[in-house]
Each structure stands twice: as C-alpha cells, then as structure tokens.
Amino acid sequence: MTNRIALIAMIAVVFTAAPAAAQDTPRAGGILKAAMIGEPPSLDIHWTTAVITQQITWHIYEGLYTYDTQFDPIPMLAEGHTIADGGRRYTIALRRGVKFHNGKEMTSADAVASLQRWGKMATPGKALWKNVEAVEAKDPYTVVISLKEPSGSLLYGLGRPNNGAAIYPKSVIDVAGENQVKEFIGTGPYRFVEHRPDRHIRLARFKEYVARTDAPDGYGGRRTAYVDEILFLPVSDVAVRLAGVETGEYHFATQIKQDQYDRLKTMPALEPRVVKPSGWATAVPNHKQGVMTSKKIRQAFLAALDMESIMVAAVGNRDFLRLDPGLFYPEQGMWHSTVGKNAFSQNDKEKARRLLREAGYTGQPIRWITTKEYDWMYKSALVAKQQLEAVGFVVDLQVVDWATLVQRRNKPEVFDIFSTGFGFTADPALATSLQCNWPGWWCSEEKDRLMADLAREVDPKKRRALIDRLQAIFYEDVGRIKFGDYFLLDVVRKELRGFRSTPELFFWNAWLAK
C-alpha cells in the first residue's frame, strides 16, 4: 500500500514537474523572427564595419578564433596553435571535417585566401597586417602566420566579430577578388537562404554543421542551431519593433527606447534585456585642423562638461548609463582602468574660462556635426552645447543625417567636433577610440608609441600598465571627449529560450519553446 502511494506520488511529481522541465529543455524547430533596425549595407563581412552586417552574417560565417565569456580569444575553426620564434610564428591547426555550406570541406587553402583578403580589405585586418610577413598553408590542416614582431593582438584580431576575419571558401574569393562576394557561404550553424531587401534576410539551419565538442563559452564552444530558420526583418520604426514583439509577430526586437524599460518589466510575455556594455557616447575633436587643435581649448571643452546631465538627457533612463572614465569597460576585467577619473566629469566652469583665456580663444565657432538618426547623439550634443556656451564657447551645432556625418568627418576642413559612439572592442590595441588614422586624427608621439607597444605586448600585466598610461594621456591631451557608457535595450518574448544578451547579438543555442 505504502508502495502504491509512493508510486502515485512519484508519478504526480513527474507529471507536474514535466511541463517546467520540457520548457527548459532545448527544442528544435520553429522560425525565429528578429526585428532589426534596418538593412545591412553589405553581407560581405570583410567589406564593412557596420554592426548590423556582423550581427546577421555572424550566423553564416565563422573565424579561426572567437571570444570566451571574459572576451579573451579561444579557438573556433582552429583546433589550437603553437607559438615559436620568440612569438613571431603562429602555427594554427585547423579542425578537420568542418564543412562549408556548399558541401566542401574547409582546409588551409580557404583559410589562407580568406585571411589574406581580410588583411588587405578589412579595417582591423589592415591594422594587424602591417605586422604580418606571410600567411601560408603548411599542409591542408595547418596555417602558419609569420609576424615581423611579436603580437598580443593577433588572436584578438582573428576572433573579432566586427568586420571580422571570416573564413570563406577559396572559390568564392577567387571569383570576387576585392569586390563584394556574390555568394554568402561559410561554415556557420546557419546558412544563407535569401535576401529580399526591405522584407527579410532568411537563414536556415545548416544540417551538416560540425559543432565544436567543448561546452558553450562566451561566443565559442558548441554552437547549436535549434530553430529551423532565422528571419532578420528590417523594421526601422522603433514603435513598430516594440508593437510587433508585444503582439508576438517578432520574437526579438533590438534597440527599443530605454524609457520603455519600466513598462516592459510589467509585461508577462516579454523580457527586456539590458545589453551591457554597448558602447560609449562621445564627441571626437578634430586634431588635424581648426580651433580644436589647441590643447588648451580641448582641455577647456572637457573642463566645462557635466557628464551626468549629458548622459541622462541622452539615454533617458539611469539603468542604461554608467558614468565611467575607462577607455575599456568594467566587464573587460583587466583592461578596465579608472586613471583620469578626476578629469572625466569636471563641471568646472572657472577652470574652463581660465583655460579659454590662456588659449586666446576669441569666439571662433566650434562646428559640431551631429545627427538625429541616433537620438542620443543629438541630445548629448545639445546639452553639452549649453554647458559650453555658459563658459564662453560659441558652438555651431550642425544636425545632418548619418550618411552626411560619416562623409564629412573624413574632411578635416569642414568640422571641429563630431558625435559618435565607440562600440565594444575586446582588444585594447584594436580600439577605434585610440587609432591615429581614424577621423579626428588623434596622433601623438607618445600615445602612438604606447599603442604599438600594446599591440606587441603579450603579458596581460604589462598590457594593463600600458592602458593606465594611455588613459592618462587620453585625459591630459583630450583625445576624445567621453560622455559615458550607454547600454541598449533589447526585448525578447519569453518563448525565446537560451538566448543570452551580450555585446554581440547571436541566436545559436537559442530555441523557441512553442
């Protein structure tokens, strides 16, 4: 009798527990619909640094390396590597039996052709390739990269998602050369099916995907394509993205207005996600030409600003901003530094006026180009303008569309400051915020020497010391004006499970519960 009761009780437990367990057990199938902010300018990841291209094509293409939870490089298509010749030679073993979506096996010939193209075309590739002497296939499963001098950045660069070193089939590269590839073939868990502009980009599970066997870790480890298809839908209107995820037409909507956060938290079918970190809001002064070439004026500019009011106006919700002086984010562990924190948000009007007097500033207008296409850029510029004018700056705020902004910022004669954001970069040495050849042309002998050292340095402790020094120079020389960190708001429906919100968007290992 007691046995029977126990059995019934057991059955009852199993049955009541079953639904909960079933929901948390990954399930294959379904079409995941993701509402994105627009259309990618290209589907050739070697071609563009546009984030949306990376977010979509990352499911199609893979690189030799990727990042773990700590944003450190780990092998992806690579099996592993050995370093010889005092850090100058990397011998990378490729995983065997990895198939491209065209059915052919990936070998070193594909990897070498892809890396060479990437080194010639991609912005981070070109930066790294200055130090690369040769890339060769030693045998079908071994690639050897010879460097001119040791590099602490090589693996970070190869693992970088943005404008990343994706491995394409050599045959695709042979056809395209340096023009955009015409076929979108990779080794990823999803394969490209079709792109209907302004309708969708359709990806489908790659049935012959050869996953890694190690557990998922950050962006790496085992990648599983649970959903049959992913539809990336360009939905440029933020209100429509939100309405669509509310009604269940989309499972995921990106970049929702942060002021909706509190309302979304009360909605049972939805789960708001804070994407942390996303980037820093910034203004970039023109170091090459015009009034901002004066260091004192830049220092006055920085001294006048109160970052808190700027960031609150720009982002709107305090859960989505962080007042932090770091060039790199607290989430990056070792790379985060607080050097220069006293210079970060000074709000010292007296000091600003004094510096302006010393600089002999006589009211030359500061031409600041910004855009309303990114609301936070415009709002931060607007608040900063008021604060600057209170100390005697004359600010000529030029509001243009994004396409105009990205063109004009390449012309040193037409601007003094422009608004932008710097996204997440795992490797400090590759951070756009510190590059000398990027618009703004912040070049200084010591900073660029330190950057070169940083790229060479392998020892994390020594790298950290270099970052501290770089950050001190950043505030002393006012390379850029950092307003603060901002986080984006994504919304997912509860039936989308196993989806992690990280600085980089990805849907492998995520499934649909119904």
Place this chain on the structure above:
Amino acid sequence: MRVYLLRRLLAVIPVMLVVATVAFVLVHLAPGDPASVIAGPYATADDVGKLRRQLGLDEPLPMQLVRWYGRLLTGDLGDSIFLRRPVLEAVLDRLEPTLLLTALAILIAVIIGVPAGVVSARYHNSGTDQSLMALALLGVSVPNFLLGLLMILVFGVWLRWLPVAGYVPLADGLWLNLRSLLMPAFSLGVVQSALIARITRSSMLDVLREQYILAGRARGLHEAVVVYKHALKNAIIPTLTVVGITFAILIGGAVVIETVFNIPGLGRLIISAVLRRDYPVIQGVVLLIALAYTMVNLAVDLAYLALDPRIRYQ
C-alpha cells in the same frame, strides 16, 4: 484626337530629360556618400577612399552624368549600389505592394469621400453638413502616420485583429494580403477622403445652383434622381482630378506609411536609398515616379472626355 495624344506623349520626352538631369544633380549635390555608409562607423578615411574608387564614385560628375544619359538611352537605369541588382528589377519588385496599397487607399478615400461630399452638399448648411465638414477638416489635419500609429495601437496591440506591420504578398492569399494592407490603406485613405469630400461638396454646390437642376426639379423629378444622376455626374470632374493627383502622389509618396507599417514598397525603396545615398536607385525611382505622374495626368485628361461630352481636345 490622335494628334493630341501623340503631342502629349511626345511632350513626355523633354519632361523626362529635365527630371533626369535635376534628379542627378540634386542627388549628387547633397552631402554624404554611399562609400562611407558601406564602410561603416569604424572605417578609416583611407578605407572609404578605396571603396569610393572601387565603386567608381571618384569619377568627375559631368562624366558620371554623361554615363547616366547614355545608359538611359538604352533603357538601363543602372545598378543599385547596395542591393546588388539592377534598379529596374528592384523597382518592379516593389511595385506590387505600392500599387495595391495605393488602389486600396483610393478606394477607401472614394467610398468615404464622395458620399460624404454629396450628402453635405445636398443638406447644405444643415447639422449633417457641418459635422461632416468638421470631420473632413479633422481628417485633412491629422498626419497619416499618427493615424497609422494609433491604429497599430488599437487594432494591432490592444484588439489583436490585424498584424501590426509587415506585408504579405498577394501570392500568399488575398485575405492575408488584405489584412496586411488594411490599416496602412485606411490611414492613407482617410486623409485623402477628407480632401475628396470637400472638393465634391463644393463642386456639387456649384452644380446644384445650375439652371438645369432647377429645371429638373420643376419637371417634378425625384430629388434623388436630380442629385445622384444629373448633378453628381457633372460635379465629379474636379473630384476625378483630385483622385488622379492622389494616385500619383501615393505611388511615390506613401513613404511615411510604408515605413511605419514596414511595407516593402516604392516609398521604402526611395527613403532607404536616400538615407544610404544609393544614387542610381534615387535617380531611377524619381524618373519612374515622374513618368507615372505624367501618365496619370494624361489618363485623367482622357477620362474627362468620357465623363463630359462638352470637353474636346484639339
């Protein structure tokens, strides 16, 4: 008549030439360039410059203009920079949603607008007239995107009767297609119906004062026959003009509504082309819209003939 038609058709050529030139010049005078957009936010100036050369954007403008003329002569609108396909193909792909949306919107506008105008005129200065015209004033004043967003909120999010956005092609079924177009067509149609109602009302009022109407009534014709048969037919010409213009405007001008409802039509095509400076697409679409405009105008002029035998073209 045939001579007239031929003359009108020939007149299209210089119009197109002017439009082609103006479109090219304006588009290239605007700041911004597609290479910077393709290269993305973290690209250096060198990367952008290299891309410009690869895309052939570094050629002098007059050279590019001559090339554009040359291609036009062969009926080639060029290739889109971003869509990796010919402009004409991209446009044809967008024609279905735009044409269906426009047709449905006009249908809604006419169904609401014409009866409202006629009733207003018939009961001139009555309470009905005044309330209808007040509504029409409201309709003209409400921006269509606001109406669209409100409808999304009510019918999409709260009531869940209709999809909030997106387009279902006709090939997937008439009902699904209609469902996806209903809200956008309504937002466009309501605004236009207000205009149509006002025009219909004023031209009806003019006609109702004519002597033949008086004569009709004197002969004891039923009021409905007088209004709907004799007056309406003569009063419809200005309405037809407005419908024609509306049609032409909507073909290229449903930009905002197509964006709000995420409909992949011509409006979306042109707005994304403008934002990314996809020069060939902007030029091509502007040219085609101009062509549609002139053709619709011609069609409206010809429709006058059918409706009003007093009109003759030499």
